[in-house]
Amino acid sequence: MQISSILKPGAVRVIGAVSSKKRLFQEVAEVAQAAYGLSAQATVEALLDRESLGPTGVGHGVALPHARLSGLDMVCGVFLILEKPLDFDSVDRQPVDIAFSLFAPEDAGVEHLKALALVSRTLREQSFCTKLRANHDPATLFTILTEAQSVQAA
Secondary structure, three states: OOHHHOEEEEEEEEEOOOOOHHHHHHHHHHHHHHHHOOOHHHHHHHHHHHHOOOOOEEEOOEEOOEEEEOOOOOOEEEEEEEEEEEOOOOOOOOOEEEEEEEEEEOOOOHHHHHHHHHHHHHHHOHHHHHHHHOOOOHHHHHHHHHHHHHHHHO
16 A cells, blocks of 8 residues: 555645644545545544544654545545644644544455554654655645655665
8 A cells, every 4th residue: 555545636735723623623624525525524523533532643743633434435545734733632742733634434444554554654754754844835745745655665
């Protein structure tokens, strides 16, 4: 699995300030609706339900909100850079400025976990996140994200 198989160029955005997790999830849902045709309301509800189980802020300014959605036939993602970091109740208590949301079909077992592991591994690299934070053009961010694995594999 590669990031290019779960992320469309139209699902990469840079957003200004958001006031809460719920508002961030609304932004994610709007992007998911535009890029993949997902129901914005169902997406927000699914993300909030998952977040109620425990925060998806993994540390170092990165959050990986994710959810399973009915009617979806493949794993897909939304990547956001936040110009103003958001308190996210992350494990390290650091605010989040990188959010990579994943959505999977309700019955997706291992594919959802593979995608989550892939994104987590990719965003664990501090130098990689620094490169992402230095760019605010969605097309450039998409290129950085999708070329990361090619460089790591070489």
